Amino acid sequence: MTTDATTDMATRTETKTGTDPAAERLRRWRLVLGADSAEGSGGGFAALSGADGAMDRALEALYGGQGDPGTRGSGPREAGLGGSAPRVARWLGDIRTYFPASVVQVMQRDAIDRLGLAALLLEPEMLEAVEADVHLVGTLLSLHKAMPETTKETARAVVRKVVEDLEKRLATRTRATLTGALDRSARVTRPRHRDIDWDRTIRANLKNYLPEYRTVVPERLIGYGRAARSVKKDVILCIDQSGSMAASVVYASVFGAVLASMRSLDTRLVVFDTSVVDLTDQLSDPVDVLFGTQLGGGTDINRALAYCQSRITRPAETVVVLISDLYEGGIRDGMLKRVAAMKAAGVQFVTLLALSDEGAPAYDREHAAALAALGAPAFACTPNLFPEVMAAALEKRPLPVPDTAARPAAAPFP
Secondary structure (H helix, E strand, C coil): CCHHHHHHHHHCCCCCCCCCHHHHHHHHHHHCCHHHHHHCCCCCCCCCHHHHHHHHHHHHHHHHHCCCCCCCCCCCCCCCCCHHHHHHHHHHHHHHEEEECCHHHHHHHHHHHHEEEEEHHCHHHHHHHHHCCEEEHHHHHHHHCCCCCHHHHHHHHHHHHHHHHHHHHHHHHHHHHHHHHHHHHCCCCCHHHHHHHHHHHHHCCCCCCEEECCEEEECCCCEEECCCCCCEEEEEEEECCCCHHHHHHHHHHHHHHHHHCCCCCCEEEECCCCCECCCCHCCCHHHHHHHCCCCCCCHHHHHHHHHHHHHCHHHEEEEEEEEECCCCCHHHHHHHHHHHHHHCCCCCCEEEEEEEECCCCCHHHHHHHHHCCCCEEEECCCCCCCCHHHHHHHCCCCCCCCCCCCCCCCCCCC
16 A cells, blocks of 8 residues: 555654654554555564554555445454445544645545545535645536535535635735736836836946946946836636646636736636637636636647637737647647747747646647747646746746756747
8 A cells, every 4th residue: 555645644653752663664664555564564563553543544444445434443444435425524534633634635636536436525514524625626626517506605615715725825926926027028228216127237337337436337227117007918828628637727717816916917818628718707706717617528729729819919918828738639730820820920828738736747749849849838837836937928038947848959939
């Protein structure tokens, strides 16, 4: 039983004062390897009791054979979460008691994936018991069409809690980073004193350095232009809502709401599968955006880009962000021609294979390479990196592409 949850659990379990190190190592390995390991260890593993025994039962219920998480006692244990909502709710309570939140979220995700518990999330008492995270939100969004009315409000409350937590974590830095980028992109050569960009001014006037006075005489001042009240940049977020993009849809919706709150940006949010839906009028509430999506289905990137292209009125002042794993079900050549046409018109085009905290995503490498050849490198982006990516796009400078991304030797924006 070697899983992320059990490994993380074992490393987080503190060594007890006075415990023999060898015995402690055996205890941790016993928790990681599961009940079957005791039989093949030659008696090396001691019996578990108390909190260790409770943790072991919770892990066996999920990662062992087939059984019931409600089983208690010292008799033979078999794993499984069965189909009983009360028993599963009790199991959820147990894992929240004995494991940290990060481990709880992994175990919940495994329970949904391995044991088919998605249907039980349609019950209000189950939703109230789970530890909410981005992945749970994705699962709820994929189920919300099938939810009974009694569950929808609870599900919406769960989604809102996650969204509000994400906004608190991401909004301030995003606004600060992009406001700075917008100001820098509006530099003027006759700034007021408080608007002078001293770093750039000094570098531009180094030839006028006077050694005897140890100073630079600035012939040309460079400053930040005050952001005008009118919109300066247009941003279009084009989001693939196929099932594999669930976490990206959640983060993109939150970022969309943050960008829409900035008066210097005119933000449009478009989601697509084989059809295209414009959710711009719901950007004031990212929860409404999320419940306006429909996770699953096919993918027609070409059609989505055609819609986005039709909404561009100021190409040189527009940033288009395509968030997709690039598994195109539409017209591949049409997709690439649209990207090339937008870039030729002056649009800043960004391709994100994922917008999430996960590792390297699965994606269509052939399409990613074709986009990179057009000067639009495709790469996965974490939520923490996204503000920097957007700032680079707004300032028309090279993107901060991670070193692990495949790209041509030089692919800066024109």
